[in-house]
Amino acid sequence: MNDELLFAEDLDEDKVEYQGTWKVLIVDDEPEIHAVTKLALNDFEFQNKNLEFLSAYNGQQARDILLKDNDIAVVLLDVVMETDDAGLKIADFIRNEAENHFIRIILRTGQPGQAPERDVIINYDINDYKSKTELTAQKLFTVVIAALRSYRDIVAINENRKGLEKIISASADLFRTHSMESFIEGIVQQLSSLLGGGNNAAYLTCAVAGPRPFSGSCTHSLDNLVVFTGQGEYQSAAGKALPSVLSGEQLDACRVALKDKSLVYADEYLVAYCESHTQCGSLLYLSGLPKRLTDAQKKLVEIFSQNVQIAFDNIMLTKDIEDTQREIIERLGQAMEEGSAAGSHIQRTVKICQILGQALELDEEQLRLLTSAVPLHDVGNLYAPTHTLFKTDKLSTLDIDLIAKNTKLGYRLLKDSKRPLIQVAATIAKEHHEHWNGKGHPYGLHGENIHLFSRIASIAIAYNVMRSATQHQDAWPVPLVLARMQELSGSQFDPNLVAILSQNIDKIEDVTLDCVR
Numbered sequence: 001m002n003d004e005l006l007f008a009e010d011l012d013e014d015k016v017e018y019q020g021t022w023k024v025l026i027v028d029d030e031p032e033i034h035a036v037t038k039l040a041l042n043d044f045e046f047q048n049k050n051l052e053f054l055s056a057y058n059g060q061q062a063r064d065i066l067l068k069d070n071d072i073a074v075v076l077l078d079v080v081m082e083t084d085d086a087g088l089k090i091a092d093f094i095r096n097e098a099e100n101h102f103i104r105i106i107l108r109t110g111q112p113g114q115a116p117e118r119d120v121i122i123n124y125d126i127n128d129y130k131s132k133t134e135l136t137a138q139k140l141f142t143v144v145i146a147a148l149r150s151y152r153d154i155v156a157i158n159e160n161r162k163g164l165e166k167i168i169s170a171s172a173d174l175f176r177t178h179s180m181e182s183f184i185e186g187i188v189q190q191l192s193s194l195l196g197g198g199n200n201a202a203y204l205t206c207a208v209a210g211p212r213p214f215s216g217s218c219t220h221s222l223d224n225l226v227v228f229t230g231q232g233e234y235q236s237a238a239g240k241a242l243p244s245v246l247s248g249e250q251l252d253a254c255r256v257a258l259k260d261k262s263l264v265y266a267d268e269y270l271v272a273y274c275e276s277h278t279q280c281g282s283l284l285y286l287s288g289l290p291k292r293l294t295d296a297q298k299k300l301v302e303i304f305s306q307n308v309q310i311a312f313d314n315i316m317l318t319k320d321i322e323d324t325q326r327e328i329i330e331r332l333g334q335a336m337e338e339g340s341a342a343g344s345h346i347q348r349t350v351k352i353c354q355i356l357g358q359a360l361e362l363d364e365e366q367l368r369l370l371t372s373a374v375p376l377h378d379v380g381n382l383y384a385p386t387h388t389l390f391k392t393d394k395l396s397t398l399d400i401d402l403i404a405k406n407t408k409l410g411y412r413l414l415k416d417s418k419r420p421l422i423q424v425a426a427t428i429a430k431e432h433h434e435h436w437n438g439k440g441h442p443y444g445l446h447g448e449n450i451h452l453f454s455r456i457a458s459i460a461i462a463y464n465v466m467r468s469a470t471q472h473q474d475a476w477p478v479p480l481v482l483a484r485m486q487e488l489s490g491s492q493f494d495p496n497l498v499a500i501l502s503q504n505i506d507k508i509e510d511v512t513l514d515c516v517r
Contacts, residue, residue, distance in 0.1 A: 021052035022148055023071060027062045027090060028078040028108070033132070037076060040137040046148050059086045063093060072103050073151040074144060077126075079109040088124055095125045102154050104147035108132050200232030204242055204254070204283040222255050225283060232288070246285070254283055263302055265293050272305035276313055345464060346375050351511040352460035359500045360452075370453050373425035376414070377432050377457050427451050432458045435492045455494045459485070459501060462493070463508070478509065 024041070026034050034055050044051050054072065056062035058081055066072065075094070079087035087107060094100050105126040110133070117129045127150065128143055135143070205228040225242040227234060237245050246254060250271075253264040257271040261281065264271045269287035276282065284305050293301070350371050357367045414426035431445060431454035438446025466476045466484065476484070482502055489498040501508065 020049045022046065022049050022073045022151075023052045023054060023069060024144070025054045025056065025062070025065060025069075025072050025075040027056045027059075027075060027081075027087065029057050029081040030078075031057070033078070033108075037140070040140050041144065044141065044144065046145060047152070051144075058082050059090055062090050066090075066094060066098050066100065066103075070100065072100075074104045074106060074147045076106050076108055079107060079120075088120065091124045091126050101125075102151060102158065104128075104151050106130065106143055106147060108135065200230075200234055200287040202230040202234040202237060202245065202285045203228045204285060222251075222258055225254070225258070228282075234285075242283075250285075250287070254285065257283060263298060263305070265298065265301075267292055270301060272301050274305045345468060348511060349377075349457075349460050349464050350374050352463060352508055353456050355504050355507050355511070356456050356460060356497065356500055359504055360456075369421055369424045370456065372421050373428055373453070374457050374460070376425040377428045377461065424453060428454050428457045430454075432461065434458070436494050437491045440492070450494075455497055459493050459497050462488075463501065478505065 026037055028034060034053075034057075038053050041051055041053075054065055054069065056065055062075075062077075066075075075090075077087045077090055079085070081087060083089075087109070091105050091107065094103060094105060106128040107120060107124075107126050108130050110131070120126065120129055127147060130139075130143065204225045222242060227237040227240050227242070227245055230237050234245065242254060243251060249266070250269060253266065253269070253271045256262070257264045257273045258281070261273045261275060263273065268289050269285070270289065270293065272284040272286075274282040274284055353374050354367060354371050357370050362370065414422050414429060417423060417426070428451075430443075431450050434440035434443065434445040434450045434454065436447060436450070436455075438444050463481060463485070466481045467478075468475055482505065485493065485498050485501060489495045
């Protein structure tokens with residue numbers, strides 16, 4: 001009989017997959033304390049995160065680590081190290097020099113008499129004070145759990161604050177397209193922090209532009225939804241179709257939420273339908289949730305998602321009004337231009353002005369005013385002789401008088417408005433025939449006395465006219481146009497703008513290719 005004992009082969013235990021770590025800094029000059037602390041907290045887990053230990057053996061090492069890592073949750077800090085108060089100096093450094101008010105400071109001392117607890121608690125912004133002799137493994141576990149809960153809540157409150165600041169900042173300037181994105185991003189961030197996590201989020205809207213159809217209901221399918229804005233792993237997904245961003249179970253959840261107009265949630269993500277009375281409905285997707293939602297949180301999400309859509313509808317309405325205003329101005333400009341290509345002439349001029357303005361680093365509001373006002377540059381000039389703008393011979397007195405008369409007429413039509421956009425249009429209408437050397441019309445302004453917007457409009461209009469085929473001339477090739485611009489640099493045109501035009505000629509040609517006949 002074979003008496004050999006057979007043992008089952010040891011199997012490795014399934015490794016636990018954690019969703020991140022809590023950073024704990026141990027500051028102590030005794031290596032044994034570091035080893036014992038790590039051993040006591042070896043199997044620590046809180047909210048599906050384990051601990052990541054950082055070690056410092058003196059005050060300077062602690063300072064270096066604290067300045068490098070700003071996401072440390074807890075510091076276990078010895079009082080007596082290279083000096084009797086080294087730990088207290090580190091505590092003061094954390095709060096007053098590093099200005100870190102999130103990290104939880106647990107002071108540990110082997111010599112309580114060196115730093116009396118009452119004095120330390122009163123004079124230093126620490127969160128707990130323990131003697132090393134009383135910190136058993138169980139008590140250390142309890143102390144760290146309590147500290148991490150405080151840290152988690154403080155970080156959540158700070159995320160709430162940042163979300164609110166972003167919303168308030170954006171709401172002060174809702175007329176800008178960028179602020180529309182910032183507003184939604186702030187709201188998504190706010191919802192994420194309210195639920196205690198969920199860093200990956202996407203706000204999905206219908207790809208078909210415009211308000212809800214006349215039928216009163218939106219019939220667009222899931223394939224029509226695109227990511228309007230996102231954060232986390234969806235930050236770069238803006239403009240992408242939903243099926244190319246989500247798949248499998250998450251995509252099916254979006255389909256159910258859109259069909260039933262409901263809230264669909266799982267252990268790690270949620271999809272909320274956002275009802276709209278003016279636009280097609282939208283979806284709010286949030287993933288990376290730290291725990292299953294409670295009934296109270298579900299109700300919060302339902303209310304929150306409706307408020308998101310109301311805010312979005314209001315911003316979209318504002319944008320629609322602004323776009324309508326821009327289109328009306330462009331159409332008025334087209335009506336004042338002569339030739340069959342009037343519409344494209346206006347659009348090309350606007351785009352050239354935009355490229356020049358961006359190269360000059362104009363801010364978003366300045367660019368909006370410039371590009372919105374340029375279409376009205378010829379108001380009052382219905383009978384101005386366009387062919388005289390680039391005559392190689394000297395303008396006749398009759399030509400000059402006619403240009404000046406109509407320029408002044410256009411200015412008078414606009415100058416009394418109190419609207420910034422119309423005021424800019426009035427300035428451009430008045431000055432876009434002025435020359436850098438002071439020999440333009442109708443007022444003989446020179447140099448920087450001519451408004452920058454007028455100088456930009458002047459060179460954009462000139463370039464566009466020369467590159468366009470009209471009844472008065474054939475389209476000029478690019479080298480000839482640039483040569484002519486150089487000839488007029490310092491006389492008719494601002495030399496700096498001529499240089500910028502040359503530097504950005506490829507971008508400009510991309511928007512003026514259809515000028516060439």
